[in-house]
Amino acid sequence: MSLDSIGVPASYVAFHERAFLLDKLGIPENDFMDEVVDAVGAKFRCGSCGTGVVSVTGVSEAVGAHYDLSSDQRLLLEGDLENWAYEFSTDGGLCRAHASGSRG
Ligand SMILES: [Zn+2]
Numbered sequence: 633m634s635l636d637s638i639g640v641p642a643s644y645v646a647f648h649e650r651a652f653l654l655d656k657l658g659i660p661e662n663d664f665m666d667e668v669v670d671a672v673g674a675k676f677r678c679g680s681c682g683t684g685v686v687s688v689t690g691v692s693e694a695v696g697a698h699y700d701l702s703s704d705q706r707l708l709l710e711g712d713l714e715n716w717a718y719e720f721s722t723d724g725g726l727c728r729a730h731a732s733g734s735r736g
Contacts (some may be wrong), residue, residue, distance in 0.1 A: 635698045638667045644699040652712055660716060668695070678727035683730075685721045688713045 641647045651668065653661045669675055674690030688710050696706040713720050716722065721728055 635668065635671055638671045640668070640698070644695075644701060644705070647699065648709075648712075652716070653708070665716070676725065677723075678730055679725040680730040681727060683719060683727040683729075685719050685726075688714075688720045691718065 641650060650664050655661050659663045668687050669691060672691060672694035674694065676685055676687060678685050691713055692706045692710045695701070696708060701709065719727055721724070721731055
């Protein structure tokens with residue numbers, strides 16, 4: 633699977649708008665991001681509790697490669713992902729709670 637297979641917008645600006653769109657109540661619309669995460673295979677389960685987690689790095693690498701993003705743009709995207717409604721993690725095999733817990 634790739635981003636092409638789900639028909640993402642041609643420009644990164646349009647992709648970003650669609651990925652981080654809020655509904656009328658200000659709640660994130662996750663349907664599109666769900667498709668993106670599935671397409672790039674960035675989901676895993678926390679090695680400690682089994683919670684479904686999305687890899688920030690996995691998404692940013694796939695999206696960054698697709699749109700040929702600069703390293704600065706990728707960092708911004710990773711920040712957006714971490715602030716998103718999903719359980720995102722930058723830690724290899726752990727959910728946010730267990731990753732932060734292990735850092736003290
Ligand atoms: Zn966990």
